[in-house]
Amino acid sequence: MKNGGGRTSRIRRRKLFRSSESRGVNESYKPEFIELKKWLKDRKFEDTNLIPACFPGTGRGLMSKTALREGQTVISLPASCLLTTDTVIRSYLGAYIAKWQPPPSPLLALCTFLVSEKHAGDRSSWKPYLEVLPKAYTCPVCLEPEVVDLLPSPLKAKAWEQRSHVWEFFSSSRGFFSSLQPLFSEAVESIFSYCALRWAWCTVNTRAVYMKRPPRLCLSPEPDTCALAPYLDLLNHSPDVQVKAAFNEETRCYEIRTAARCGRHKEVFICYGPHDNHRLLLEYGFVSIRNPHACVYVSKDMLVKYLLSTDKQMNKKISILEDHDFIENLTFGWDGPSWRLLTALKLLCLEAEELWMWLRLLVSQRTVMLVKLSFLLLILRIPCFLSTVSASTQDLHIGRSTCWKKVLLGEIISDTNEKTSLDVAQKICRYFIEETNAVLQKVSRMKDEEVALMNQLTLVETLRTEELKILQASAKVLITLQTAFT
Ligand SMILES: C[S@@+](CC[C@H](N)C(=O)[O-])C[C@H]1O[C@@H](n2cnc3c(N)ncnc32)[C@H](O)[C@@H]1O
Structure with a gap:
């Protein structure tokens, strides 16, 4: 009989695997941590809840010694240690x-x-x-x-x-x-x-x-x-946790409280903020796996690249997007293209007549503002004009808000516009997938050749792999959306 082939041992093996995956390896015996603990103790800090440990995935961090209750103070570092x-x-x-x-x-x-x-x-x-x-x-x-x-x-x-x-x-x-x-x-x-x-x-x-x-x-x-904040700064980031962190003027300690329970021998996290992976890499030098805030950014150049080069209104459309702050933060996320990206694409894909209709409405919105201003004094002085003027501006206002809804709130303008913009989104997404795959292949080759850069290359690889997953998820969402217009 093969060793360890039965159901019980399979379960035992699975359990072992699971625990070694989530459990960190205790590092409190290391001389540097023994010295740090002594130094902290001299400054009136003694930790009862946490120990330094190394975790698969996040590296060095802090592990709970016992289960932590919701709202419990996990660490309270005296001002003398700061x-x-x-x-x-x-x-x-x-x-x-x-x-x-x-x-x-x-x-x-x-x-x-x-x-x-x-x-x-x-x-x-x-x-x-x-x-x-x-x-x-x-x-x-x-x-x-x-x-x-x-x-x-x-x-x-x-x-x-x-x-x-x-x-x-x-x-x-x-x-x-x-x-x-x-x-x-x-x-x-x-x-x-x-x-x-x-x-x-x-x-x-x-x-x-x-x-x-x-x-x-x-x-x-x-x-x-x-x-x-020595020691406290060993806490790693997780986008999924909530903690309260602040200096307590009464206790004169920097305190961190958990908002949720944390099991014994688990890594204790704090949240550095709802950051996407670009910001995490830029500010903290790491990338978070399965980060719900992660996204792939689409630049203005990329938008233009995938639109009709023969479109004579392209510059006008781009400047409308710029004027209305719709050219930045266009992204693909885990749920598909962002609402901002789709809206920008819909505007860029407007047919000439649709765009002019939209521009006329924009002009009329500005006219309403002018009419309002020039009549302001009149309204104040001649009350009988009030009802007539407010009624007419209200009519225009209603017309204006419907138009804004239609265009900038991403409502359907025409099936053609809807379909074209989704097709462009899909093309951009496919381009990004190809580009990301090509970079991943290059990274893999460089990892073989440039061993000294292994850590840095692994970081890029993690970022690009996460982005590939996001793009693949987005491509799927887009296919579903596209089928509604075929
Ligand atoms: C405040 S320190 C946390 C402790 C740090 N891991 C250490 O060993 O000293 C912040 C740094 O920890 C790393 N880090 C934090 N959260 C991480 C995570 N979820 N995954 C990987 N690295 C993380 C990053 O290098 C970041 O710059």
Whole structure:
């Protein structure tokens, strides 16, 4: 008889598989976490609910030691453990910050402190925290150019923007770093290098919690809202959870409460916000699997590419969409093309006569506004005109709102318009599917050739694979919609 071939062992194997899948591997025995726990205990924090663990899928995070009740405080970190601009101003950097003109931003103060303390190594009182911080990040600013090139177009543009923003942050801070030279025996250029500052920038951007501080004269007036919260910042993101997170002025602790129960030995998540995967990658350097907010963006160029190049009204149509804020945020999602995308396409697919009819109604809407304004004084002075004028404007108003509904609220204008716009949506969707498949093949080849880029390439692969799933779901939805018009 084959070993473990029976029903009972199959069930046992399945159970084991399931638990190893959802359970993390305890990491609290690791020296860096033992040191961090001691450091936190000295600052009056002792955790009873959570332990650091490594999870398949999300990596390092926090695991519940016991089942957590709904509304229970899962973590309550005393102010003494938080790293804020107060910490920086109270430190040896305070006098230099106060002297520097124009005043450094709150973000620069935090980043300078992180770089300086990291450089101090064993001498830093923040060492146990610094030791558990990631050594490298995967926000686009840290990705190799050939990896950035594999990102979907709108994200690629934002990735380049992020790179120039961080470079500008570095270049504009060099003068301030030079002023710190008396604090160091080594040249400040070697301590406050671009790479060191980028690491600090990513640390703050991917890990800080929101905590508003009052403005201070020694810092620039930009909002001072970031606090680093050791240990608490090991909590990973899930779009499906709800938590309450805030600094409690009474207890003087930063607290996180769950809104739902959480089983024992499960990963405890917080929600960083209802972000799509582009935003998660841009701000936090990761992608969430089965993210309900994930979508594929359709750019203006893509719309134009799939419409009739012979359409003489194309420019007019595009400017109408721009004027009415209908050119951005056109997406494919898990439920199919977004309402905004379909509406934009319907407008772009209008026949010449339909468009002119629509434009006439737009003009009449503006006329109503003018009539209203020019009669305003008259109305106020001659009450007997009131009823006549309001009645006539009301008629026009009703006509106008019906027209808006028809066009911009996405109502059916004609079966032809409906069918054409769905066909274009399907063509765009198919194009994206092909493009995504081609990029996935390229990524797979690059993973074989560029082993050093494995992590970065895996990130792009995850993003593109999620997008492929969204596009395939959208294509199916579109087929169903199209059949209604065949
Ligand atoms: C506040 S930290 C959370 C702890 C972090 N995993 C660590 O090991 O230090 C935020 C970072 O965790 C990672 N992260 C958070 N949620 C994630 C998730 N659902 N899947 C994968 N990585 C995630 C990302 O790298 C993100 O920048």
